[in-house]
Amino acid sequence: MKYAPEQYARAFLSLMDGHPNEKAKITEGLVRTLAASGDLPRAEEVLTAIETALAKREGRPRISVRSARPLERSAIERIRSRFGADALTTTRVVPDLLGGVQIVVNEETMIDATLKRKLDALFGGAR
Amino acid sequence: MQDLIQKLGIQWNLLIAQAVNFLIVLLVLWLTAYKPIVRVLRERREKIEKGLRDADRAAERLADADDAYTARIREAEKRSVSIIEDVERRSKEREAELAREVKEKERKMVEEAERKVRAVEAEGRDVISREAAALVRNAVAKIAERDPVTIDGALIDQALKEAGKRAI
Numbered sequence: 001m002k003y004a005p006e007q008y009a010r011a012f013l014s015l016m017d018g019h020p021n022e023k024a025k026i027t028e029g030l031v032r033t034l035a036a037s038g039d040l041p042r043a044e045e046v047l048t049a050i051e052t053a054l055a056k057r058e059g060r061p062r063i064s065v066r067s068a069r070p071l072e073r074s075a076i077e078r079i080r081s082r083f084g085a086d087a088l089t090t091t092r093v094v095p096d097l098l099g100g101v102q103i104v105v106n107e108e109t110m111i112d113a114t115l116k117r118k119l120d121a122l123f124g125g126a127r
Numbered sequence: 128m129q130d131l132i133q134k135l136g137i138q139w140n141l142l143i144a145q146a147v148n149f150l151i152v153l154l155v156l157w158l159t160a161y162k163p164i165v166r167v168l169r170e171r172r173e174k175i176e177k178g179l180r181d182a183d184r185a186a187e188r189l190a191d192a193d194d195a196y197t198a199r200i201r202e203a204e205k206r207s208v209s210i211i212e213d214v215e216r217r218s219k220e221r222e223a224e225l226a227r228e229v230k231e232k233e234r235k236m237v238e239e240a241e242r243k244v245r246a247v248e249a250e251g252r253d254v255i256s257r258e259a260a261a262l263v264r265n266a267v268a269k270i271a272e273r274d275p276v277t278i279d280g281a282l283i284d285q286a287l288k289e290a291g292k293r294a295i
Binding site for chain 2: 067068072075099103111113114115
């Protein structure tokens with residue numbers, strides 16, 4: 001990746017702020033830039049960075065949920081409602097977690113309720 | 128002179144006869160007494176001289192024997208000292224050898240004990256591993272019996288409770 005997702009997000013939001021009437025052009029320019037830089041396969045990360053930056057600017061809670069398998073919508077909603085209806089929620093599947101969820105709030109606090117952590121805690125002392 | 132001879136009553140024929148008798152007696156005595164006596168005396172002297180010589184030789188021999196005895200005693204003393212030194216040296220060597228043997232036995236015993244301890248430890252680890260594997264099998268079997276969504280739901284509940292406890 002030529003630029004970090006946060007760099008793309010800062011540039012994008014700065015342009016949006018400066019030219020509120022040219023949102024479509026700016027978005028198209030972002031996609032073109034990603035393609036030219038070879039970063040198109042990581043567009044998802046860039047979008048997440050943009051969402052995160054927006055939520056941060058607006059003072060909304062940001063929740064990153066990692067789970068071993070894709071969560072049902074109802075489960076995601078249950079988590080989101082706990083942290084606020086306007087919470088920006090991103091999900092990611094990490095099979096290594098085996099089960100359960102790992103929730104990071106505002107990139108500061110992590111709640112680890114995964115099967116992997118429980119198994120590590122169970123057998124960690126035997127090592 | 129003639130008068131004197133007459134006055135003394137000496138008769139020449141008788142004197143000659145007496146002289147002849149004396150000579151005969153002297154001869155007989157010479158032959159029968161003097162010579163044997165002289166021979167006996169000579170023999171006794173020779174015996175005495177031989178005895179003295181023998182005594183001297185015996186004394187010399189005795190002295191030689193004393194010297195030999197002293198020399199043998201000295202030799203015996205030297206040999207005894209040598210034997211004692213040899214015995215001491217051998218006893219020291221034997222002592223060192225025994226010490227080495229004891230040390231070697233000690234080392235082997237320690238090695239054997241360590242080997243047994245390692246074997247027991249390994250056996251213990253095997254037992255623990257088998258028990259742990261059984262525990263994991265049971266846990267996995269129990270988890271596998273449950274619906275993944277149910278497990279996730281239960282763990283999400285725990286996460287939300289923890290968030291509540293930490294006032295997030």
